[in-house]
Amino acid sequence: MFLKVEQLTKRFGGLTANHNNDLEVHKGHIHAIIGPNGAGKTTFFNLISGFQPPTSGTITFKGTDITGMPPNKIAERGIARTFQTTHLFEKATVLDNVMIGNRLRTQSGFWDAIFRTRRERREEKESLNKAYKVLEFVGLPHLADEPIAGITQEQKKRVAFALALATEPELVLLDEPAAGVNSGETDGLAALIKKMTKRGLTVCLIEHKMAMIMSLADRITVLNQGERIAEGTPKEIQNHPAVIEAYLGGGQPESSRTETV
Amino acid sequence: MDKVMNIRNGVILTFIITLLLPFIVQSQYVLHVVTMALIWAISVYGYNMNVGYVGSLSLAHVGFFAIGAYTLGLLTVKAGWNFWLAFMAALVLSAAIGFLVGLVSFRTKGHFFAIYTMCVGFIIYLIIDKWDSLTGGVRGLIGIPHPAPIGPLTFDTLTSQYYLVLFFLAVTILVAKRLLHSLLGRTFLAVNNSEELARAIGISTRKNQLLSFVISCFFAGLAGALYASFVRFIGPDIASIVLGFEMLMYLIIGGIGTLAGPLVGTLLMVWLTQSLQFLQDSRMVLFGPVLVLLVIFYPQGIVGGITNHWRKRRKRSDLKHSESKLPKQVPSHRVNARR
Numbered sequence: 001m002f003l004k005v006e007q008l009t010k011r012f013g014g015l016t017a018n019h020n021n022d023l024e025v026h027k028g029h030i031h032a033i034i035g036p037n038g039a040g041k042t043t044f045f046n047l048i049s050g051f052q053p054p055t056s057g058t059i060t061f062k063g064t065d066i067t068g069m070p071p072n073k074i075a076e077r078g079i080a081r082t083f084q085t086t087h088l089f090e091k092a093t094v095l096d097n098v099m100i101g102n103r104l105r106t107q108s109g110f111w112d113a114i115f116r117t118r119r120e121r122r123e124e125k126e127s128l129n130k131a132y133k134v135l136e137f138v139g140l141p142h143l144a145d146e147p148i149a150g151i152t153q154e155q156k157k158r159v160a161f162a163l164a165l166a167t168e169p170e171l172v173l174l175d176e177p178a179a180g181v182n183s184g185e186t187d188g189l190a191a192l193i194k195k196m197t198k199r200g201l202t203v204c205l206i207e208h209k210m211a212m213i214m215s216l217a218d219r220i221t222v223l224n225q226g227e228r229i230a231e232g233t234p235k236e237i238q239n240h241p242a243v244i245e246a247y248l249g250g251g252q253p254e255s256s257r258t259e260t261v
Numbered sequence: 262m263d264k265v266m267n268i269r270n271g272v273i274l275t276f277i278i279t280l281l282l283p284f285i286v287q288s289q290y291v292l293h294v295v296t297m298a299l300i301w302a303i304s305v306y307g308y309n310m311n312v313g314y315v316g317s318l319s320l321a322h323v324g325f326f327a328i329g330a331y332t333l334g335l336l337t338v339k340a341g342w343n344f345w346l347a348f349m350a351a352l353v354l355s356a357a358i359g360f361l362v363g364l365v366s367f368r369t370k371g372h373f374f375a376i377y378t379m380c381v382g383f384i385i386y387l388i389i390d391k392w393d394s395l396t397g398g399v400r401g402l403i404g405i406p407h408p409a410p411i412g413p414l415t416f417d418t419l420t421s422q423y424y425l426v427l428f429f430l431a432v433t434i435l436v437a438k439r440l441l442h443s444l445l446g447r448t449f450l451a452v453n454n455s456e457e458l459a460r461a462i463g464i465s466t467r468k469n470q471l472l473s474f475v476i477s478c479f480f481a482g483l484a485g486a487l488y489a490s491f492v493r494f495i496g497p498d499i500a501s502i503v504l505g506f507e508m509l510m511y512l513i514i515g516g517i518g519t520l521a522g523p524l525v526g527t528l529l530m531v532w533l534t535q536s537l538q539f540l541q542d543s544r545m546v547l548f549g550p551v552l553v554l555l556v557i558f559y560p561q562g563i564v565g566g567i568t569n570h571w572r573k574r575r576k577r578s579d580l581k582h583s584e585s586k587l588p589k590q591v592p593s594h595r596v597n598a599r600r
């Protein structure tokens with residue numbers, strides 16, 4: 001199994017944000033995680049990417065137990081993530097943002113910097129080339145020199161993708177990649193996610209936009225109040241009684257989120 | 262090419278002036294003050310490589326300045342070491358103690374890091390002040406030798422000491438510049454910008470914070486050792502937090518995170534301090550509000566403010582000439598073209 005999560009539990013004091021959750025993600029799939037607000041989706045990503053240590057349970061990535069590893073080590077192993085509130089290096093340009101994404105694949109240290117060694121120059125060039133390559137991939141090479149403050153929300157989302165891709169991941173965790181953008185832009189982002197898997201990437205994403213999920217996902221896991229209540233193909237999920245119950249009975253007033261379930 | 266005052270020419274001009282300074286100014290007093298200012302500048306550059314690059318505010322910086330000074334002083338005066346051997350030891354010890362302090366301190370975060378390092382700084386001060394039998398306590402340490410000759414180069418005169426300090430400052434600035442424009446420098450800035458995001462893209466924040474802290478301690482120690490051999494008398498007050506805040510003030514005024522900021526801030530403030538000497542300690546009544554205004558309106562200090570201004574102007578003229586712009590390619594030189 002590419003990514004295998006077993007009996008994962010996270011408690012914050014008295015609150016159980018994740019309770020004995022299992023997850024299996026197949027290589028090359030788009031695996032969606034959905035659920036009402038506060039269901040524990042972001043926490044689930046935080047556990048997988050090492051930002052929070054789980055209370056119990058194990059996470060296995062490509063056969064290696066990565067439970068409890070620090071986030072930078074997990075990134076090195078090939079898991080990249082984006083954040084729910086788009087996170088970028090605000091004070092830098094688009095290009096500088098994406099260039100640093102290659103840092104974990106470079107070795108140059110203090111002495112390389114001081115003496116501008118061949119390794120330093122080679123790796124700088126590699127980072128630059130890769131930055132342009134991923135900017136090309138997400139469709140923003142023309143914005144390379146723009147400061148982050150000067151681009152739109154949708155472009156920021158794409159830069160966040162580019163930054164994640166620059167780390168050369170095999171698995172990408174996207175936390176609400178289409179939040180806060182209009183429907184046309186959502187389609188564009190969905191196409192981009194599809195394009196990622198065509199390049200051999202595996203994608204795990206959290207999203208509230210059901211239309212997007214249903215057309216995009218190979219499999220869907222549904223969380224509610226920290227527990228996995230269903231898992232299956234989009235079709236299975238759409239007709240799953242527990243899911244309908246969670247969305248309609250769980251006090252989710254926003255009709256836009258529930259209409260397609 | 263119509264601008265004569267571009268950055269490169271400015272740097273060259275500054276360099277020539279500093280090289281010729283002992284011939285330009287006849288007053289020994291002025292040369293003495295300038296030499297002191299350059300020593301402070303080395304320390305402030307070191308400070309910047311931590312506070313400005315990676316963004317962790319250490320308040321122990323002055324403590325490492327004192328460690329460098331006292332290591333050199335004690336090893337030459339009390340242990341009778343060869344000057345340059347003691348000098349090296351001062352640098353190594355400053356960095357090594359910095360490493361140990363950093364190992365512990367980067368388990369703390371944000372404000373706690375500042376408070377923790379302030380405690381470390383105070384402990385260093387207390388050790389120097391109270392360990393009478395070793396450091397001489399409040400009486401201080403007297404009779405530190407001038408730098409020993411290196412081959413034909415001797416350092417007994419003020420002019421020669423000025424050049425020695427200038428040499429070390431040039432090395433320090435070179436390191437600061439190379440660092441800023443390297444992959445490591447980018448990494449530091451990334452950690453500074455967002456620790457969380459840096460971790461997400463595989464950067465060990467603690468390792469980088471530690472490294473930048475050790476680098477800053479090294480240069481604090483270097484400045485301290487130069488100070489000790491220049492002034493030849495040191496007391497516990499060189500470890501005082503007041504001096505630490507003075508260095509921080511130089512940095513803030515010059516421009517945190519900028520390359521020229523430490524030099525500009527230090528020279529300007531030393532000059533102001535000299536000019537306003539008649540005000541004595543109440544000069545802070547003047548500096549305080551100026552500092553506050555600067556932090557509010559120019560958070561990147563004088564240098565940052567000027568650079569922003571230039572950038573805006575260039576952008577405006579770029580827009581004017583935009584019709585003649587060529588399509589963009591991947592310019593290989595632009596790896597270095599930052600700040």
Ligand SMILES: Nc1ncnc2c1ncn2[C@@H]1O[C@H](COP(=O)(O)OP(=O)(O)OP(=O)(O)O)[C@@H](O)[C@H]1O
Pocket residue numbers: 012015017035036037038039040041042043044084
């Ligand atoms: N660091 C934390 N400390 C304490 N409680 C937390 C922490 N992080 C999350 N929680 C709680 O855990 C629960 C799950 O939060 P989480 O952010 O994982 O939900 P989510 O499914 O991502 O919700 P949303 O759709 O609104 O993003 C919430 O009740 C939240 O308040």
Ligand SMILES: [Mg+2]
Pocket residue numbers: 041042043084
């Ligand atoms: Mg969330």
